[in-house]
Amino acid sequence: MAFPRVVPFLVLLTISTTVVVASAGNFYQDFDVTWGDGRGKILDNGNLLTLSLDKASGSGFQSKNEYLFGKIDMQLKLVPGNSAGTVTAYYLSSKGAGWDEIDFEFLGNLSGDPYILHTNVFSQGKGNREQQFYLWFDPTADFHTYSILWNPQRIVFSVDGTPIREFKNTEAINGVPFPKSQAMRIYSSLWNADDWATRGGLVKTDWNQAPFTASYRNFNANNACVSSSGTPSCGSNSTPASNAWLSEELDSTNQLRLKWVQKNYMIYNYCNDSQRFPQGLPPECKMA
Ligand SMILES: *[C@@H]1O[C@H](CO)[C@@H](O)[C@H](O)[C@H]1NC(C)=O
Ligand SMILES: *[C@@H]1O[C@H](CO)[C@@H](O)[C@H](O)[C@H]1NC(C)=O
Secondary structure: HHHHHHHHHHHHHHHHHHHHHOOOOOOHHHHHEEEEOOEEEEEHHHHHEEEEEEEOOOOOEEEOEEEEEEEEEEEEOOOOOOOEEEEEEEEOOOOOOOOEEEEEEEOOOOOOOOEEEEEEEOOOOOOHHHHHHHOOOOOOOOOOOEEEEOOEEEEEEOOOEEEEEEEEEEEEHHOOOOOOOOOOEEEEEEEOOOOOOHHHHHHHOOOEEEOOOEEEEEEEEEEEEEEEEEEEOOOOOOOOOOOHHHHHHOHHHHHHHHHHHHOOOEEEEEEEEEOOOOOOOOHHHOOO
16 A cells, blocks of 8 residues: 555655745636536636637626635626627625625727726625726727735726726725625626627617627635635645735835826716715725
8 A cells, every 4th residue: 555655645745846936826616607608618727718709698607615805806808899799707705795896898899999997895785986087008809817805904997907996995994894704706707798888879789790799817816715514724835924915015115006097097986976966985995
């Protein structure tokens, strides 16, 4: 029995080395295509995932793991050409009534017209915290990295490493619930929303352009706490330095970059919509 014990050990070593080198996750390992009847595909040995949408159906996938805090990156290349009416949603969500959710949604447009990046944060089933942005590049020409930093103090949405939105935990100050106790799965879907997505529903999906396809690669959740049966584990290497993301905040450079995006690319901010909130803006808006 001595010999067989040595072999698995070596095999294990080789596997773990490979995982470290290839730090990007493998879609077979990390995700399940959950709907769309073959319209969602894992390709290229698990390095690429594509979702498609046609008149009959969209498609979607979800993570095998649940996460309770994390710094999660995904690269997306959005539906090119005339994508009006389509929505590519990429989000984290817990389950059940009183769920928490962190959303990126990409609203398609006519060729050459800008996508809208729509974001929202739900805590305990309550959302209504939309912020929308144009992007400073064409998100259909190549892959770009969309990241969520979620730790007990804040949620930061970033695009190619540039923060676009920060939602702080202000619970101790104003009682606004912050997502901090419900584990979330990662979900993505491509679907038809031409009743509202493009210019408020004025521009409809052109089914002659179908199938519409969005692509995903380089998923990275190396810095995340995976929650299995309620016990989160924040990776094998849980030294304080490697878990710095758990208390990460925006440094002064990143605060300036956030301001730059908000000034130049933000097109809607619920905290700026006093008509919508005649009783007064939500309390977290005063903290920004
Ligand atoms: C689509 O393009 C129009 C015209 O430039 C713009 O007003 C709109 O915000 C763009 N995006 C969406 C999703 O409607
Ligand atoms: C904020 O509100 C002002 C006044 O209504 C408006 O002109 C501006 O476009 C709004 N900005 C955002 C990002 O919503």
